[in-house]
Amino acid sequence: MSLSNLVFFYRRRLRARRVQELLALVGIAVGVALLYSVQVSSTSLSGSVEQLTQGLFGKSQWQLVARGPRGLDEHLVSQLEASRDVRAAVPVLELPASVNGRTGTRTVSLIGVDPRIGQVGEGSLPTGYGTVLAALRALALPSAVAGAIGARFGDAVTLDVGGRAQPARAGVVLSRDQFGALADAPIVAAPLTYAQELAGMPGRVSRVYVAARQGREQAVEALLHRVAAGRLDVRPVDFDARVFAQAAAPNDQSTGLFAAISAFVGFLFAFNALLLVAGQRRELIEALRLWGFRTGSIVRILVFDAVVLGLIASALGLALGELLSRTVFPPTPGYLGLAFPVGAGRVVRWETVAISLGCGVLAAVLATLVPLVLDISGRSDPEAAGTDAGSLARALRSRWTLVASIALLAITVVVLIAAPGAAVVGMLALIAAMLLLLPRLLSAILSVGARMQHRVRGSVVMLAVGELRAAGFRSVAITAIAGIALLGSVAVEGSHRDLLRGLDRDVHQLTAVTDVWVTAPGPANALATTPFGIDAARRLERSAGVAAVGVQRGGFFDVGDRRVWVLAPPATSAELVPGEQVLEGDPAQATTRLRGHGWVALSEALAHEQGVSVGDTFLLRAPQPTRMRVAAIISNLGWTPGAIVLNADDYARAWQTTDASALRVTLDPGISPAAGRALVERALGAGSGLTVETVPERERSQRQVSHDGLVRLTQIAVLMLGAAALAMAAAMGAMVWQRRQRLAAVKLLGVPTRRLWHAMLLEAAVLLAVGCTIGTLAGIYGAQLLNRTLTTVTGFPVTPSLPIPVALAAYGSLALIAFTIAAATSYIAAQVPTRTALQD
C-alpha cells in the first residue's frame, strides 16, 4: 500500500471513530506534557548552573578554589601568570548576596571580575565593560534579576553581602540579545576591586580560573597542585555543575518518579480510549484478510494509525508541556539556591524533547496494538462488542494473577524493609500488584452484585451490574486509572507532608536553642552561612538585658562531590547536635566530645562515602587541613548533600577566621523575645545591616525556603488527580456513549429515562468506589515506601505517619469530580432518542 493510499484510507476510517481517537489523543498528550515539563524544570536548574560557568569561564580547564569564605590571596594570580604554560589566569570573587530593589529582593552571587575574563569567557562580558564599570563603581545586573527587583539603568539598589548592607547602583542591564543565557543568571557582576570593596575583602578572591597553553595541560595541572599546597582545591572547571547535580539528585529523582507515575496515568487513559475502537479495528482486519490483503499491508495500516496518533498527540503534548513549564512548573531552585547560583531561565535539551516524543509514540503504538494482540475486546460481533470473553480478561481472573500479585506485594515488603534504595522497583511492583488485583476485586464485587440483583425490584441494579460485567476489561481500565492516580498522589503528597514535618522539626530543633538570633541579611542566608565580623558580638555582650552571646560559625564546604553544610555552634551550647538527629553514637557523649577539641559529627551519607564511622579519624580539608575524630553519625539536618558539625572554636582554627555566621543571644530572665529583639537591634545600631529575629521568625524564614523547594511535589499530586478525573470522566463518558443504542432499546421496552440514569450513576459509583478505595490504600502504603527511600537514600529527615487527611482529601476530590462529570454525561446519554434503538 502506498503512502497516499494509507493516508486516504486513514482519513476515511477516522470519520467513524473521531471521538475515541480524540480521547486517546488527549490522554497521550497529557502524559507527554507532564513528562516534558517536569524534565524541563530539572534540566533548567542544572542547565543554568552549567551555562553560567560555560558562558563566563568555558575556555579555561581548571579552577583553583579557596576553601573558606575568606578566599585566597590575589597575588597568586601573578605567580600563575608568570608560568609559560599558563595561557590565562582569571581571578574571580564570588560571594552569596541578596540584591534589593524598589519592588523585590533576589538571592544572587556577587561576581567580581576584571577584564581578563575576556580570555576565558564564551561571549561573556565584553572586555570594555569592566573598565567602564570600574570607573563607574556600579553593578551589572542580568535582565532577569533587574526585572525581579524592579531596577533600571542608573537606579539605586542595596546589596547585602558579607553581613553588610551596601548601597550601590545598577550600571548595566545585561539583555538577552546581547548576553544570551547570562541574562537569566542569578548573579550580580561588578569590577573585581569594587566587588572586593563591597564585600570588605580587599586583595582577596574566591577562585582563579586557569587556561593552559595548547598541549601543556598536564604541566599546568601539576603547577596548580604545587601552588595549592594542600590548602586550596584544584578542580575541573565544570566542578560546580557536578556538585550541583549531586545536590539536586534527590529532588530530581523524586520529581522524576512522580512525573513518571502521572505520565503512566495519561497513557493508561489513551489505552483505555483505544480499547473502545479495538472491536472496530479487529473487524477491519478480518475484512481486509477476506479481501485478500497481505499481512504486511495490514500491519502497515495499523502502525500508520498508531504513529499518526502518537505524533499528533506528542506534538500537542509538547505544546501543553511547554505551557505547563512556563506557568505551573517554572524552574524553582528552592533551597538549592542557598548554595548554588541557580537561575530561573528555562533550558530545554533535545534529549527532553526526544524522550517525551518517543514515549508518546510508543504509548500510541502499544495502545493501538496491544488490545488487538491480546484479544481483549471480545468478539467482533458488534452486538457482543465489549464482552469480556477475551483471553486477557480471562487470564486476569485466573489464580496465577493472585499468586503474581502476592509475589509483587512481597517484593514491596522486601524493598520497604531491606532495600529502600529500590523505591522505583517497589512503587512499580505496588502498581503492578494493584493492577493485577483490580480485575479480581471488581469481578468479586460484581458477582456479589449479581447475587444481589434479584433482591432489588426494578431494572436499575440489573442493568448496572449487567453493563459492568459486559464492559469487562474497560471497567477494569477505568478503576485502574482511579487506582493509579490515587496511589500516586496519596503516596507523593503523604510523603511530601511527612518530609515537610521532618524538615520543620529539624529547623525547630536547630533554632529553638536561644532567645534571639542575629544573622547576615537576605533569604540566601537561611542556613546562616554568610560570615560577618565578630565585633557585633562584643557590642551585644556589653548591653543591658543580654545574658550571654554565643558565636556560631559555619558555611558551605565541598567534600568530594558534595557541597556540605558546616554548622559550628558555640562549644557552650547545651547540645551541639539535637539528640534526635544522632543516628549512630550516644547523643550525650557526642555533645561532650564535640565540646572538646578535635571532634566532628558527620551526616550518614557523607560518612559512608568517606568510609568512616564513630571513633575513626577524618581529615577535614579546610583552609588549615585538620585531622578530626568522628564523635557521632548524624542526619543531614535537612540539607541533602550532607552536614558536618564541630564546635565554633575548632571551626575558627580550621578556617582561620574569627568571623561569626550567627549570634545566639540569651536574654536576661523576664525579657520577652519581642522586647529582646528590639533591644538587640538597638544595641547593634541602625547601620549594622544584620538581621535580628526571634525563634519563631527565624523558623519561618527557614521553613519558607524548604517549602518552596518542595512545592512541586504538591503540584504534581494535584495535577495527577486532575488528569485522572478527566481521564476517568472521559472514559466513562465514552463507555456510556457507545451504548446509546442499547439504552434506547431499554427505553423502547418501557424503562423510564430516569431509571436508566440511575443505573448509570450506580455503575459510576461502583467503579469509582473500587478504584479509589484500592488506590488510596495502596497510596498510604506507597507513602511509607517513599518515606523509607527519602530517609535512607536521600537522607531527608522524614517523620513518617499515616497520610489519612491527605488520603481523604484526594479520595474525596477525585471521586467527586469524576462522579459529577460522569453523572452529567450519563444524564445526556440517557436522553437518547428512543428511535435510535430501531436503527442499525
Add this chain to the structure above:
Amino acid sequence: MLEVRELVKEYRPVAGESVRAVDEVSLSVGAGELVALYGPSGSGKTTLLELIAGVQRPDQGAVLVDGQEVAALDQRGLDRYRLFTLGIVPQSLRLVDGPTALDLAALRLTEQGLSWKAAHQRAMPLLERLGLRARADHQAGELSKGERQRVAIAMALSTQPRLVLADEPTGNLDTRRGQDVLSLLAEYSAEQGASLLLVTHDPQATHYAHRTLALHDGRLDASKAAPADPVPGPAS
C-alpha cells in the same frame, strides 16, 4: 383498539428530495385481531411502527390507542404506554449483555413492580414456549441472532401487552422456528384479546393473520393485499 388515521410522515434528508415514508395511511386493528403488513424494502413499514410506538411524531394524522392519542402523551405517559400497554419486537434489538435470557424476559415485569422471583416465574413458561428453556441462563452475548430475537419476543409479551408491534420477528428464523413464533403470536392475541400488527416478508404469516395489508411507497395498497406466492401452512 389501535386506530391509525391519515398518518403522514415525511423525511427531509440532508441532501436530496424529501421522502414521504408514510403517506396518508389509515388502518385499525381490533382486540384479538392479528394484522400482517407486507411491503417491499423501504416502503415505510418500520416508520409506521415507529409512529404507532410514539418513537416518532407524525407530520399529520393521529394514532389512537384505546381512544388515547399517542402524540399527545407526555414523557411519563409515553413511558407508561410502552411499559404497560405496548409490547414491541424491533427489527433488531441491541440487548444488554450480562443479564441472562431469563433476566431479560423478566426485566419489564420487575420494572412494573414485581419482585424478580415472581417475574422469573412468569417469564419462564414464555421462554419455554419459544424453545429457549435450555438457554434461560445464557447471557445475550452467548446467544445466536435468532435466539436473541426470540428473547426480544419474550420481553415484548412478558407484560401481557394489549397492543403488540412486531417488525419482522421471523426474519432470522428457519421455517419451523418461524412457524412456532407466528403461532405463538397468534395464540397470544387470541387468548389475551390483544391487537397485533405484524410487519413481515414471511409468506407464512398470511396463514396466521386475520387480515393482510400491503404498503407501497408509504401508501396502503388495497389491490395487493397478499404476497404473490403464499406458502401453504396451518390454517388459523
